[in-house]
Amino acid sequence: MARRRKSIHGEWSSRWAFILAASGSAVGLGNIWKFPYLAGDNGGGAFVLIYLISVAVVGIPIMMAEVMLGRRGRQSPINTMRTLAAEEGLSRHWKWLGGAGVAAGFLILSYYSIIAGWTLAYVFHTGSGTFTGASAEAVSTAFNDFVADPERLLAWHTIFMVMTMVVVSRGVRSGLEQAVRYLMPVLVLLLLLLVGYAMNTGFFIEGLKFLFSPDFSKITGWGILAAMGQAFFSLSLGMGAIMVYGSYLPRRASIARSSINVAIADTSVAILAGIAIFPIIFANGLNPGQGVGLVFKTLPLAFGQMPGGVFFGTLFFVLLLFAAWTSGISLVEPAVAWLVENRGMTRVKASVLVGAATWLLGLGTLFSFNIWSDYTLFGKMTFFDALDFLTANIMLPAGGLLIAVFAGWLMSRKASMQELAIGNDAGYRAWQFLVRYITPLAVIAVLLHVTGVMKWITA
């Protein structure tokens, strides 16, 4: 019966279309803006290793579980969870898992849009040659001055929200596939160009050592939590974005192979970004642990020094903006799909509503970089820090944990086997072992650290 369920929103044209769209969701600011500064803040190698392990043992199994639930339910995450819970004779309250995901997507997009706005601004800053031949100090000052100006940030935030909502209101499938197919490879080529530049800085080996030689004395409980949270954030897991894309997946497409492809693409982009950025940081005597501005203070330096830098720099920020755009779209898709299904709204109306609310909440983050920078929670976290901590480090892992419990323990073996359709039994058993034991234990262990971390924050 379940196999014949159809999505009212349509279907991807093929498995590849799904892989492209899911990669579009996964590859974004998380890979190029967030991964490097988190790695920098948390001492490098040990953080990267924990991140990679999290992707393999927690990320891939949960991604498979999300795609599987999505394809079986064929609706927005809220309705998918309700339908599947009913099918298994479980409580209706499972729909709240979908609801929590919608909330997480909304919270994340509110600050994501601010950072995407920076990217948009940097298209123009780089394009006008501002950074040509500029010193590290000048580039840093330019960034600090920029984020200190709420009016400029507001303009860019607004433009990005409108861009996102225009695409969402038209339905995610048309256009998204094609755009990701052509633009993503160019983004990777530009990252390779930056890696080439990094090789000539004379600090390439230092950069690699920082990223790949783990020094566990540098990692804290906070760092471990951040590394796992980053695996969820970067792969777009734990909030239903991948589940909703999975609900448009054609019936015969292989879930395991698709998920592994997306995870490899996503992780490769993050690692490439790290390999490009850290040598530039060391060559210019910059501090790797300087937080959210890291990428905006280092890459313009490289573009300012290389031949053709204005062209490549502009193109790079255009592509980063595009990557942010395809991720932003997936952050609101669960909410919009639900409003269309349950409130009978048109896509346009649902998009305007969600967009306006997200824009408004975004102001909190926007001001946290300037006029509200002194207002901190527990004396340590700005509004942005708190939102980021709550979503990436708590909501996404907790959502992922419940998804794993549902898929691994509560859903009947027959249903998950049929949906996953992994040809060999050993493959299925490996997945089941991971979602049943390893993933939940890893997430619980790390979340328990939160208690310790919270103590530190409130101390």
Ligand code: PFF
């Ligand atoms: N994966 C995106 C990135 O790395 O930039 C961010 C993101 C998108 C997180 C969608 C969560 C999500 F549901």
